[in-house]
Amino acid sequence: MASVLGIVLMAGPASAAERKCAGNASYNVCLTIIPLGNRTFRVVLGIDYRIGLQAAQTIINAPGDPYFARIMGDDDVPDLTLFWVPLTxxxxSAEAGLSADFERVVPGSWLDEDDLLxxxxxxxxxxxxxxxxxxxxRTFETPNIYDEF
Structure with missing residues (x-):
C-alpha cells in the first residue's frame, strides 16, 4: 500500500488534476480530483494514520471497515455531504501505519456544490x-479544492 505523502497543486478550471493534503506527524490525508473528460471526474481520497504496524494490523483483522469517506461541500450549509466514496x-505498514484508499468516478454535477454554473x-x-x-x-479532513465543476 503506497502512502499518501506529498502535495501537488495544479490550477485550472477542472482541466488538470488537483490534489490537496493535510496532516502532521500522526497522519496524512489527501484528496485528488482528476478530470476524465465529458465533465466526469475520478475522486481519490487517501489516508495514512501512523498508529504503528501492530495496532494497524489488529484493526485490519477486526470485522468491518474501520474507515468511511465522503466528499463535502463547503458553502452556506454546514456539513453538506455531496456523496460517499467507497473504500478500495x-x-x-511500519512507515505509514493504517492506510486506506477510496475512489469513485462521478459526474461533475456531483462536485458542483452550489448548483450554479x-x-x-x-x-x-x-x-x-x-x-x-x-x-x-476520529475525523480527518483535507483542505478545500476550489474549482468550477
Whole structure:
C-alpha cells in the first residue's frame, strides 16, 4: 500500500488534476480530483494514520471497515455531504501505519456544490475512522479544492 505523502497543486478550471493534503506527524490525508473528460471526474481520497504496524494490523483483522469517506461541500450549509466514496484499499505498514484508499468516478454535477454554473465550488474530503478496539471515532479532513465543476 503506497502512502499518501506529498502535495501537488495544479490550477485550472477542472482541466488538470488537483490534489490537496493535510496532516502532521500522526497522519496524512489527501484528496485528488482528476478530470476524465465529458465533465466526469475520478475522486481519490487517501489516508495514512501512523498508529504503528501492530495496532494497524489488529484493526485490519477486526470485522468491518474501520474507515468511511465522503466528499463535502463547503458553502452556506454546514456539513453538506455531496456523496460517499467507497473504500478500495486497506493496508498496514511500519512507515505509514493504517492506510486506506477510496475512489469513485462521478459526474461533475456531483462536485458542483452550489448548483450554479460559473460559480466557484469548494469541496473537501472527510474520512472518519472508527476504532474497532474501543468504538471511538476520529475525523480527518483535507483542505478545500476550489474549482468550477
Amino acid at each position: 484499499g486497506l493496508g498496514a 460559473g460559480n466557484r465550488d469548494e469541496v473537501y474530503g472527510r474520512i472518519t475512522f472508527v476504532d474497532p478496539r474501543n468504538n471511538k471515532s
